[in-house]
Every structure is written in structure tokens, then in C-alpha cells.
Amino acid sequence: MFKRLALIGCGLMGGSFALAARRAGLVSAVSGYSRSEKSTRRAQDLGIVDEVATSPADAVRQADLVLIAVPVASTRSTLEALLPGLAAEALVMDVGSTKCDVVLAAKQALGERIGQFMPAHPICGKEVAGIDHADAQLYQGQQLILTPLAANSPEQIARARALWLALGCTVRCMDADEHDRALAAISHFPHLLAFAFMGSLLKQAEGESYLAVAGPGFRDSTRIAAADPQLWTDVLLANASEVLAQSQRLHESLFVLEQLIQQGDGKALKDFITEVSQRRGLWKMGAVSKDL
Amino acid sequence: MFKRLALIGCGLMGGSFALAARRAGLVSAVSGYSRSEKSTRRAQDLGIVDEVATSPADAVRQADLVLIAVPVASTRSTLEALLPGLAAEALVMDVGSTKCDVVLAAKQALGERIGQFMPAHPICGKEVAGIDHADAQLYQGQQLILTPLAANSPEQIARARALWLALGCTVRCMDADEHDRALAAISHFPHLLAFAFMGSLLKQAEGESYLAVAGPGFRDSTRIAAADPQLWTDVLLANASEVLAQSQRLHESLFVLEQLIQQGDGKALKDFITEVSQRRGLWKMGAVSKDL
Structure with missing residues (x-):
């Protein structure tokens, strides 16, 4: 070729x-x-x-x-x-x-x-x-x-x-702008989130002892936090506005869940988790649900 | 036995x-x-x-x-x-x-x-x-x-x-209280975070089309979002105060990163990512860094 x-x-x-x-x-x-x-x-x-x-x-x-x-x-x-x-x-x-x-x-x-x-x-x-x-x-x-x-x-x-x-x-x-919006949501921001989570853990006095008992869930959910620093610094700065918009949405979504926990609202909490769990369970890599 | x-x-x-x-x-x-x-x-x-x-x-x-x-x-x-x-x-x-x-x-x-x-x-x-x-x-x-x-x-x-x-x-x-503190940090809160992230994605009008282009990073970082709703509702409510404390820390860590992105501070951003990326790269499941 x-x-x-x-x-x-x-x-x-x-x-x-x-x-x-x-x-x-x-x-x-x-x-x-x-x-x-x-x-x-x-x-x-x-x-x-x-x-x-x-x-x-x-x-x-x-x-x-x-x-x-x-x-x-x-x-x-x-x-x-x-x-x-x-x-x-x-x-x-x-x-x-x-x-x-x-x-x-x-x-x-x-x-x-x-x-x-x-x-x-x-x-x-x-x-x-x-x-x-x-x-x-x-x-x-x-x-x-x-x-x-x-x-x-x-x-x-x-x-x-x-x-x-x-x-x-x-x-x-x-x-290109469709691409950057979509990738912010499903790749760039998840990397930022993984970096933020690892940073939050390491800042805690007992962070290292917590890490010692971490299992497969932690392993998979933080795998991307080990990614290349220069590459991801560039990406996050290059797509800053979309990444920050996704970050704002995450704060809000987390606030909703925090409130349900504070209120002890098991029903609404379970409804929220059920919806996202089902959707995530059905997701398959590369499955085209709608042509972009 | x-x-x-x-x-x-x-x-x-x-x-x-x-x-x-x-x-x-x-x-x-x-x-x-x-x-x-x-x-x-x-x-x-x-x-x-x-x-x-x-x-x-x-x-x-x-x-x-x-x-x-x-x-x-x-x-x-x-x-x-x-x-x-x-x-x-x-x-x-x-x-x-x-x-x-x-x-x-x-x-x-x-x-x-x-x-x-x-x-x-x-x-x-x-x-x-x-x-x-x-x-x-x-x-x-x-x-x-x-x-x-x-x-x-x-x-x-x-x-x-x-x-x-x-x-x-x-x-x-x-x-038991040491256990619950550690597990909040490396398991319970990461589940909440994964639920919140999936929820944030699904609430967006274009969420489904974003999901269609998601790749291996998304797959791994959100695997735990498909977990059992009843089990996790119970866990999050049972360990509410520790989970909420971890959530607060995550918001703060994310705010720090957002500010660096807003300021275009590539050096500080790269330093942050380098630190967490190195630590995550060294982490091994079951490695006892310090006895709890």
C-alpha cells in the first residue's frame, strides 16, 4: 500500500x-x-x-x-x-x-x-x-x-x-470539534478524574496503607492514572474547555449521590445505581449505538 | 477441615x-x-x-x-x-x-x-x-x-x-473501623465515583453517542459502575461518613487540577500527573507497603 x-x-x-x-x-x-x-x-x-x-x-x-x-x-x-x-x-x-x-x-x-x-x-x-x-x-x-x-x-x-x-x-x-467533545467525555475527563482520585488518596496520611488493601476494582478503575504525564498534560490543556465542562458535570452528579447518602434515601440511591449499572453492563466497546 | x-x-x-x-x-x-x-x-x-x-x-x-x-x-x-x-x-x-x-x-x-x-x-x-x-x-x-x-x-x-x-x-x-476507613478510600468511594461518572454521562443529550466511541480506558475505569445495585446501596449507606469524607477530598483534588488547567499551568499540571502516575505505576495488588 x-x-x-x-x-x-x-x-x-x-x-x-x-x-x-x-x-x-x-x-x-x-x-x-x-x-x-x-x-x-x-x-x-x-x-x-x-x-x-x-x-x-x-x-x-x-x-x-x-x-x-x-x-x-x-x-x-x-x-x-x-x-x-x-x-x-x-x-x-x-x-x-x-x-x-x-x-x-x-x-x-x-x-x-x-x-x-x-x-x-x-x-x-x-x-x-x-x-x-x-x-x-x-x-x-x-x-x-x-x-x-x-x-x-x-x-x-x-x-x-x-x-x-x-x-x-x-x-x-x-x-474535529465533535471528536473533541466526545473524547473529553469518555477519555480526557476520565483521565483527569483518575489523576484527581490518585492525588486525593496520596495526600492522605494513611494513603499508603489504604493502597495496600486495594483490590481488582481499584486496579481497573485507576489503571489510566498511570498514563504518560506529558501526553496527558498536553491533552488536558488542548481540550481544556470541554474537559472542564465534564468536570463540572461530575461534581454535580456526585453532589446528587452524596445528598441521597446523607438523607439515607436507599430507594433513590438504588434507583440511580440501577440505571447506570444496567447501562454500563450493556455497553460494548465499539458498539455503534448512533452514528456520530 | x-x-x-x-x-x-x-x-x-x-x-x-x-x-x-x-x-x-x-x-x-x-x-x-x-x-x-x-x-x-x-x-x-x-x-x-x-x-x-x-x-x-x-x-x-x-x-x-x-x-x-x-x-x-x-x-x-x-x-x-x-x-x-x-x-x-x-x-x-x-x-x-x-x-x-x-x-x-x-x-x-x-x-x-x-x-x-x-x-x-x-x-x-x-x-x-x-x-x-x-x-x-x-x-x-x-x-x-x-x-x-x-x-x-x-x-x-x-x-x-x-x-x-x-x-x-x-x-x-x-x-473493623480501620477496615471501613481503608475500604471507603480504595473501594467504596471509587464505586460511588464510577456511578456518579456514568450518571453524569447518561444525563447528557449526546451521552449515548459519546459512549459509542469509548475505548479500553473507559472500559476499565468504569467496569465497577456495572456492579450490583442492592449490594452497593447497602455498602454506601453503611459506610456513609467515610465515603462522604472521601468524596469531599475528591472534589478538592479535582478543583486543584481544574485550576491548573484554567491557568494553563502546564508545569504544575505535569508535576501533579507525574507524581500520581509514578505511584500508580508502582502499585501492585496485594503488595504490603505497611502493615495495617
Whole structure:
């Protein structure tokens, strides 16, 4: 499907993409660049990257597919740095968790060549960062959202879609602002909430002894609190207004439940829990209840 | 170790206990009673219970081990109902998620025979309820907390400990109020938070379409929101003051993070996330960082 992938940002997401794309026979060569030379070398040692480039522009020079997998706040500088080497026919994608800021950064960096950029967001990840955790199966069975631009050609959208389908993703398209609103609700804010909860626990004098008796419920509900700090700092700031709106809603929902507990209103409390428990029990990952 | 187990409450926790105890050779016969006759019959059909009793007192009559696995608010009435049939040498345990209220209920129900009751709490569960989900492996590798009473003999404590060890649990003893404080922090409040979050999502007009794009982070962080409504209504009411104290702390922790986002203070935000992310990354289930 492509000849050479240039991977800018040799971490968990990018490394997993390179592994998966090669395994699926979508690319035959991979050149890599990371700000951290150590990561790039490690990617080469692991066989994820064939050639180590000394700059983003060098990395992309022979590539017909470019994946930038860097914290979203670095999108503009990354694209500016690779632009001098970018071939006219190359497709450039990102994997950032926010899209409005990424689109703006891409427009600023690429100018009239913005049509080469296809904003993409695979809704998956791991609570561990770095190329050592790269996993060819990371994208298998996951959802991938494209937020195409007016400047993208239909052929390019079809090409991007086919690429992610070949990696085992289900692909859907939506507007960048729709994406950011939805992701704030079901990903960005839940991360903030997990960080807040862990922070609340650690601030308590007995927090460490509490942690010692925590079980599977705690394990699962706080797994995302171990996520990458730079990545999530960027995401939370980039999607601040939507995240803060979700946070306000959570405070209110929690106040309602607190009041029911204070009033000892077992019936209303059970009704609330029954409703959310049933809905959560029916939820299945990737089930399309309504097309966005 | 025992001859006959009487299981009062044929649901997920009790059914799993009966399966595990039999598989470990700790009991050779099981009599069962549930308020729901359907559950008891189903337990018999599944081979989890040998004999169906028509009352708690009937169920316990020949038993030297009694497990009550009912919502914590039903502890007192359950113990009162089984007392007329209870053999003098039988060991009675519960699996309730709260201990102060259970101990009080047990004292009220059992009076001078309170010494036969050993409060126990296995820190595990599933987000699905009912005997059909009973699993002989449920307790394997999990933590079990005993909150022994002054009236329990050392032999009885040793016997209870040996039983749970034989089921594959690690066992620790603590005071009931210590237990309830710790569990509020790492289990009860996280459940409330998950219910509140799901409630907040479902109240939004676009909640359903948001759910359609949710991924593995959402899946794990909200798994406990699908938990049993009656069980958790009881727990939240029984441990109300500790749960509300944790909720207050969460609001405050979230306010701190919201302010950092509003101020665009990426450095402080990243510092906060780095601290909690590192601690969560190091956390291991059952790791004793400090003896309670």
C-alpha cells in the first residue's frame, strides 16, 4: 500500500504502528526520528525502525507515509521541522488524542500543503509509555477516528481509511470539534478524574496503607492514572474547555449521590445505581449505538 | 477441615465460596438457602449446593461452617433467622464489604453467641451478580481481611485464617473501623465515583453517542459502575461518613487540577500527573507497603 514509512516520535503509539504496518505488509521500510536519540536507537535495536534519521526532514525524505506520534503540543514544531523534506505525494497522519488543536497546528505549519495532512486518532493506548512497550496488536480491534479536512481529497481519505482497516481498526469519520467533545467525555475527563482520585488518596496520611488493601476494582478503575504525564498534560490543556465542562458535570452528579447518602434515601440511591449499572453492563466497546 | 457448609445467600460471592471450598476439599457437603427460591434451585442445578433448605435455620442445622453472603443490610435479619438451628461449634462468617455495621448487626442478632461470628471481607468481586457467575477461582490470589472480635477465640481465628489461606487468599487482620476507613478510600468511594461518572454521562443529550466511541480506558475505569445495585446501596449507606469524607477530598483534588488547567499551568499540571502516575505505576495488588 505504501513503500516507506517515516515515523516521527518513536514511542508506544508510533512504534506499535510501525510494527503493525510492517506485519500487515503495508510498508516495506521504516525510517525513524525521535527528539530522544536513545528512543530512536532503541527502535532500531528492536527492529521497529530500519534507518535512524538525524532530523524530521531527513526521516520523511523518501517516505510516502508519515506518522507523527508526538505529544499534541509538539504537533506544529514537528510538522514545521519535517516540511522541508516532505514529498508532494506523501500522506501525513497523527495519532493525537485531541483534534481541534492538532488541525490548527497543522494548518499553521503546513500552509497550502495542509491537504497532505489527515488527522487521525486511534482510541487505544497503554498505561505504560515508550518504544519498549510497542505492540503490533495495539490497534487490533480498536476504533480509529478520522477528522478529515476540506482540503483532503476523497482518494486520500479512502487511502487513510484502508490503511487503518488493514491494521484491524474500525474507522469512523467525524468533525474535529465533535471528536473533541466526545473524547473529553469518555477519555480526557476520565483521565483527569483518575489523576484527581490518585492525588486525593496520596495526600492522605494513611494513603499508603489504604493502597495496600486495594483490590481488582481499584486496579481497573485507576489503571489510566498511570498514563504518560506529558501526553496527558498536553491533552488536558488542548481540550481544556470541554474537559472542564465534564468536570463540572461530575461534581454535580456526585453532589446528587452524596445528598441521597446523607438523607439515607436507599430507594433513590438504588434507583440511580440501577440505571447506570444496567447501562454500563450493556455497553460494548465499539458498539455503534448512533452514528456520530 | 469442615464437614458441612451452610450457604445463606446463593449469589456470586457465596456460590464462588462453595465451589472453591469444595474444590479445595475443605467441605464435603453444602446446604443452601436464598431468599430467592429460584437462586437456590439454580445453585442446586449447577451442583454448587447439594441440598436446598426451606429456611436459614434448616440450612445451618447440620453445618459446622456457615457463610452468609447477603447484602450487608440483611445481616441482622439473616443471623436472627438462622440462630435457632445454629450448632454450638459452628463457625459463622460473612463476606460483607463493610465491617462496623456487620459487627453491630451480628452482636444484636447473636447476643451471647457472638463469639461464633468471624467478620470477613474478601477484596474481590465481579461486575456481574448472581449464582450463574459463580467462579471457583474468584478468591484465588486475592486479599481477605478478618476483623476479629474480642469474643473470638484464638483457635477460631486460626481456623478462619487457615480456611481462607486454603482458598488461595492472603489473609490479614485489622480493626473493623480501620477496615471501613481503608475500604471507603480504595473501594467504596471509587464505586460511588464510577456511578456518579456514568450518571453524569447518561444525563447528557449526546451521552449515548459519546459512549459509542469509548475505548479500553473507559472500559476499565468504569467496569465497577456495572456492579450490583442492592449490594452497593447497602455498602454506601453503611459506610456513609467515610465515603462522604472521601468524596469531599475528591472534589478538592479535582478543583486543584481544574485550576491548573484554567491557568494553563502546564508545569504544575505535569508535576501533579507525574507524581500520581509514578505511584500508580508502582502499585501492585496485594503488595504490603505497611502493615495495617
